[in-house]
Amino acid sequence: MNRPLRRDAQRNRAALVDAARQVLAERGVDAPLEAVAKRAGVAIGTLYRHFPERGDLIDAILDEKVAAWTELARQAMVLDDAWAGLVCFLERTCELQARDRAFTELVCLSHQTDRSEINRLIVRLVERAQGAGTLRRDVGPVDLAFFVMANSRVAEAAPGQWRRHFTLMLDALRAAPAQPR
Template sequence: MNRPLRRDAQRNRDALVEAAKQVLAERGIEAPLEAVAKRAGVAIGTLYRHFPERGDLIDAVLDEKVATWTEVARQALAADDAWAGLVEFLERTCEMQAKDRAFTELACLSHQNDRTEINRLIHQLAERAQRAGALRHDVGPVDLAFFVMANSRVAEADPEQWRRHFTLMLDALRAEPRGGPAA
């Protein structure tokens, strides 16, 4: 098997992954790898030694983001109150978007391919909140996807005030108008 990396190599590899997270968050999925190498304090050739194909590094980072997001949805589904769980999911998702451009791009695309774990969870969150009578029953998972996508643009344009829009729009989802049962 492949022997362990030399210590300096391991350090550089870790730095590259960390740098990639930051750079993708700031500049999106299309960020140049040179920027990642620079952020990691490493030459471009070193990046390619560790991650021979573009995408190797980026996929690694993206996979982790998806995992985190999925975990957020799972936690939300475990909340006692269905409405509170849904709001928690939406809010944390919007928050991640405000801080991470790559995540935004990813989240906006994710509603394309259905069948993913995250989409299953969103579906469950919506249904559960409807059964509890907290979420309007004329909305579906697609509306939650739109809600999240919509907020991402606001967060992009004004990273400080997205919560203002978020709070307002939440009122459109509530079954009980304005300050409903769980508000």
């Protein structure tokens, strides 16, 4: 039976999770755990007492990242304009990527967690935009995953340039207006 954590242990665990959020956002999921412990102001042994494996620490922040991404999709779904909803979702996803390397590595590119709700929302965003005639018919959810993956690399390589890349990629997704006969 698990006993509740002492108050100091609760503070240490919270400090470690907060530090992990920051360090992994800056340096990615392969950041040294020593950097997390140092940022939290605790010894590495304290980190390992709370999180015996790297995956345990990552799991502590993964759910909130998935929840944040899912919320972005929900907000995009309520916009009346289907194209604006899709663009809003993609842009806010790319903004998250630009400031949080772990977001991309854990949420966008990972297949280790069940993200069925976010997957369903992305499918609906695609279908809505295609139904409105604003998204190319040959674009699917996997293409959006590639869009996001590509943009993450731009954000990493040239942090100030991701919005330009984002705009260029949007042009590639948009349905061409019907040509007069």
